[in-house]
Amino acid sequence: MYEMKPEYFTGIDFIDKEHARLFAIADEAYQLLKNEFIPDKYDHIMSLIKELEEYTRYHFKHEEEYMQSIGYKRLLSQKVAHDDFIQKINEYTPDVVDENQKDTLLELLNFLATWLVEHIYRQDKLIAE
Numbered sequence: 565m566y567e568m569k570p571e572y573f574t575g576i577d578f579i580d581k582e583h584a585r586l587f588a589i590a591d592e593a594y595q596l597l598k599n600e601f602i603p604d605k606y607d608h609i610m611s612l613i614k615e616l617e618e619y620t621r622y623h624f625k626h627e628e629e630y631m632q633s634i635g636y637k638r639l640l641s642q643k644v645a646h647d648d649f650i651q652k653i654n655e656y657t658p659d660v661v662d663e664n665q666k667d668t669l670l671e672l673l674n675f676l677a678t679w680l681v682e683h684i685y686r687q688d689k690l691i692a693e
Contacts, residue, residue, distance in 0.1 A: 566591035
């Protein structure tokens with residue numbers, strides 16, 4: 565369901581590979597949502613959120629270092645968007661996840677779909693220009 569489509573490629577190899585991993589994490593969340601054989605998904609959700617938070621920090625660091633190295637004019641706005649992303653992911657606390665696992669997954673998937681598509685397509689592609 566979630567995949568790195570050609571229109572999301574920036575042409576910057578390491579950024580595209582890291583974006584593909586973010587799409588893969590989103591797809592793992594989707595597969596978890598659809599998996600009816602795991603009634604209690606709490607541990608899986610928390611693991612996905614942790615991986616997402618750690619990987620995005622790793623990716624954002626690389627992306628921001630690259631933007632700084634090329635003198636990218638929109639670096640500050642990118643940093644703000646990246647910080648907002650991390651802040652949103654950190655809102656998925658154990659209590660929030662435990663209260664309603666299905667709604668948490670649905671909200672997380674909606675957030676990821678919107679953010680990945682909008683941010684990559686509208687902002688990250690500008691880096692290569």
